[in-house]
Amino acid sequence: MTEKITRGSGNIFADLGFDNPEEMETKAQLVSQINAIIKQRKLTQKKAGELLGISQSRVSDLARGGLSGFSVDRLLRLLNKLDQEVEIVVKRKRSRRPATTTVTFADQISVS
Numbered sequence: 001m002t003e004k005i006t007r008g009s010g011n012i013f014a015d016l017g018f019d020n021p022e023e024m025e026t027k028a029q030l031v032s033q034i035n036a037i038i039k040q041r042k043l044t045q046k047k048a049g050e051l052l053g054i055s056q057s058r059v060s061d062l063a064r065g066g067l068s069g070f071s072v073d074r075l076l077r078l079l080n081k082l083d084q085e086v087e088i089v090v091k092r093k094r095s096r097r098p099a100t101t102t103v104t105f106a107d108q109i110s111v112s
Contacts, residue, residue, distance in 0.1 A: 022101050027067045029103040030075040035063055037082045052081050 013021035013028075038048045038059070045059040052059065061069070076086045093099045 023072065024067060026072055026101050026103055027070060027075060028065065030072065030079065031062050031065060031067065031070070033084075033105055034075065034078055034082065037079075037084070038063075052078050054078075 008015050011021050011025045013024040018024055043051065045056045045063065049056045049059045058069075079086055
């Protein structure tokens with residue numbers, strides 16, 4: 001029995017047919033970074049919530065990868081509250097592919 005393997009696009013949300021897959025991918029990357037910073041600082045969800053100005057249950061949502069109820073703008077503001085500088089760069093695309101949004105972290109937080 002041979003299974004057909006299809007190469008992904010690089011965006012799981014697009015591959016699964018979600019609406020606004022680029023926005024969802026951007027949010028997922030931002031949430032991942034927020035969670036890594038919280039974990040690196042060994043903050044409880046309660047302390048993280050106090051620092052971020054959100055409830056502990058919303059921190060729990062973030063910890064589980066929850067994206068609903070969080071706009072990209074709000075996630076950027078949460079990163080600012082975690083003492084992260086956020087820089088947005090707009091540039092002309094260089095290929096025939098559709099323009100995309102990319103999130104790049106200068107200091108990627110890695111927590112084991």
